[in-house]
Structures are given as structure tokens and as C-alpha cells.
Amino acid sequence: MNAVKIAAIVLILAGVLGLVYGGFTYTKTHKAKLGSIELSIKDKQTVNIPVWAGVGAIAIGGALLLFGSKKS
Numbered sequence: 001m002n003a004v005k006i007a008a009i010v011l012i013l014a015g016v017l018g019l020v021y022g023g024f025t026y027t028k029t030h031k032a033k034l035g036s037i038e039l040s041i042k043d044k045q046t047v048n049i050p051v052w053a054g055v056g057a058i059a060i061g062g063a064l065l066l067f068g069s070k071k072s
Contacts, residue, residue: 004068011061018054023047 025046032039 004064008061008064008068011057011064015054015057015059015061018049018057019051021049023049 023046025044028043028045030041030043
């Protein structure tokens with residue numbers, strides 16, 4: 001397997017996961033220490049993945065898989 005096929009498969013998988021899940025959530029932590037007092041704030045962030053990005057990744061990955069490995 002060459003690098004083009006691996007990149008194509010990764011794009012297709014990322015596109016499918018983006019369509020299935022629609023986004024992901026992560027937690028950002030802010031910490032502050034003032035003398036003996038420690039403050040910690042956890043902020044939950046959500047990143048939505050647009051449908052067009054998932055479909056585009058699948059299309060580009062498919063095109064790479066079909067046309068990327070052909071030699072002239």
C-alpha cells in the first residue's frame with residue numbers, strides 16, 4: 001500500500017465518521033493559583049462537522065483511491 005491509498009482510506013473513514021457523529025465534544029480546563037487558593041474552570045466545547053465536509057472527504061478519498069495510484 002502506498003501513501004496515496006492510505007490517505008484515501010483515512011479521508012473516507014474521516015468523512016463517514018463525520019457524517020455518523022456530526023461533531024465531537026472536548027473539555028478545556030483553565031487553572032489559576034493565587035497563593036494557597038487554586039481555581040479550576042472546566043469549559044465544554046462542541047465542534048460541529050458540516051455535512052458537506054463529510055461528503056467532500058468521502059468524494060476526495062474515493063477519487064484518490066480510483067485515480068491516484070494510476071501510473072502514466
